[in-house]
Amino acid sequence: MDQLQVTSKLPDVGTSIFSVMTQLAAEHGAINLAQGFPDYNPPQVLLDALARHARADGHHQYAPMPGLPRLRELISQKTAAVYGGAPPDPATEITVTSGATEALYAVLAAVVHPGDEVVMLEPAYDLYGPAIRLQGGIPVYVPLQLTDFRPDWDQVKAAFSPRTRLVMLNTPHNPTGAMLTEDDWQQLADLLEGTNILVLSDEVYEHMVFDGVRHRSARQHPALARRSFVLSSFGKTYHATGWKVGYCVAPPALTAELRRVHQFLTFSVSTPTQHALADVLAEADLYHGLPAFYQHKRDLFRELMQETRFELLPAPGAYFQLARYQKLAPSQDDVSFARYLTTEVGVAVVPVSAFYHDGRDHGLIRFCFAKQDDTLRAAVARLREL
Numbered sequence: 001m002d003q004l005q006v007t008s009k010l011p012d013v014g015t016s017i018f019s020v021m022t023q024l025a026a027e028h029g030a031i032n033l034a035q036g037f038p039d040y041n042p043p044q045v046l047l048d049a050l051a052r053h054a055r056a057d058g059h060h061q062y063a064p065m066p067g068l069p070r071l072r073e074l075i076s077q078k079t080a081a082v083y084g085g086a087p088p089d090p091a092t093e094i095t096v097t098s099g100a101t102e103a104l105y106a107v108l109a110a111v112v113h114p115g116d117e118v119v120m121l122e123p124a125y126d127l128y129g130p131a132i133r134l135q136g137g138i139p140v141y142v143p144l145q146l147t148d149f150r151p152d153w154d155q156v157k158a159a160f161s162p163r164t165r166l167v168m169l170n171t172p173h174n175p176t177g178a179m180l181t182e183d184d185w186q187q188l189a190d191l192l193e194g195t196n197i198l199v200l201s202d203e204v205y206e207h208m209v210f211d212g213v214r215h216r217s218a219r220q221h222p223a224l225a226r227r228s229f230v231l232s233s234f235g236k237t238y239h240a241t242g243w244k245v246g247y248c249v250a251p252p253a254l255t256a257e258l259r260r261v262h263q264f265l266t267f268s269v270s271t272p273t274q275h276a277l278a279d280v281l282a283e284a285d286l287y288h289g290l291p292a293f294y295q296h297k298r299d300l301f302r303e304l305m306q307e308t309r310f311e312l313l314p315a316p317g318a319y320f321q322l323a324r325y326q327k328l329a330p331s332q333d334d335v336s337f338a339r340y341l342t343t344e345v346g347v348a349v350v351p352v353s354a355f356y357h358d359g360r361d362h363g364l365i366r367f368c369f370a371k372q373d374d375t376l377r378a379a380v381a382r383l384r385e386l
């Protein structure tokens with residue numbers, strides 16, 4: 001029989017680096033500081049709520065397509081409580097999605113037409129570029145500045161063309177932890193004034209901010225809020241990345257487009273999980289406590305790392321720490337160094353070049369510090385030997 005021919009839509013894309021490193025970590029018994037997921041459980045109240053709803057009658061069939069009304073109502077209240085302004089309308093402005101991942105994909109599928117350009121800043125979460133391309137869109141990559149990873153707004157401006165449909169931003173930022181300021185949002189608003197360009201603001205690390213600095217949301221800037229899809233992730237906020245529940249807040253016209261895709265992509269999100277999240281969402285302490293919870297981990301990790309020969313970059317937000325390793329391996333590329341750490345030293349990390357479409361190597365690796373204190377201690381004990 002003739003060999004079956006499949007023409008790949010993403011011929012240059014392999015298995016994501018996170019899966020590769022996690023697999024390598026498992027094979028070599030390495031401590032996994034690579035993939036961004038906690039090694040501790042969600043809050044007990046949330047686990048109890050899920051168990052309750054899993055046992056309840058009537059919570060096991062399809063949820064309404066945009067999300068449970070009760071959960072959307074609570075998301076609306078939370079959004080207004082955290083970011084001020086009018087609460088978004090649960091009926092027309094909030095959609096519960098299968099993680100922020102589905103929301104990202106659905107937004108791109110909803111608004112990017114073949115040949116449209118999408119401006120995105122790099123390094124970037126690895127889904128962005130391929131998901132744009134799958135819609136027939138053209139990613140236009142703008143590098144963040146070394147080493148504070150702030151946007152250069154002149155470069156962003158230069159990246160715009162009459163075909164620009166969307167700008168994608170992520171704050172607090174994966175992998176660098178950098179955060180957009182009020183001034184950044186203002187500069188973006190000035191650039192977009194009078195255009196039809198939309199904004200996708202990926203804010204999944206909204207509650208992981210340190211040193212008293214507050215996260216600024218696109219929602220807090222009225223000129224941007226009217227053209228923005230703002231994404232959140234319950235997976236990040238409740239240490240439940242495996243539950244894959246997130247949501248998108250956007251004005252009615254944008255939400256209507258998002259839902260056109262969402263209804264055919266997943267239709268709706270796991271019903272008992274939505275009930276459980278709704279039970280705990282009003283408990284504001286659970287998310288108000290996150291900055292202190294993660295700042296403790298960041299500070300502990302940074303302090304422990306002082307006894308190693310890694311050089312740490314600032315880590316203002318999210319749960320990632322970037323580091324230089326040149327004192328240990330002056331001329332090694334970041335991918336081989338990350339593999340060496342994983343397979344020989346027993347600590348899995350991610351090379352930052354994996355967050356650039358062209359594999360650009362700045363000699364940086366990313367650690368995830370969303371781990372139990374003892375995990376961090378055990379990992380650094382291995383790194384100290386170097």
Ligand SMILES: Cc1ncc(COP(=O)(O)O)c(C=O)c1O
Binds near residue numbers: 101102170202236
């Ligand atoms: C920047 C960014 N956006 C989106 C996601 C995906 O979020 P979720 O797990 O809710 O799909 C991640 C997960 O690592 C992320 O780092």
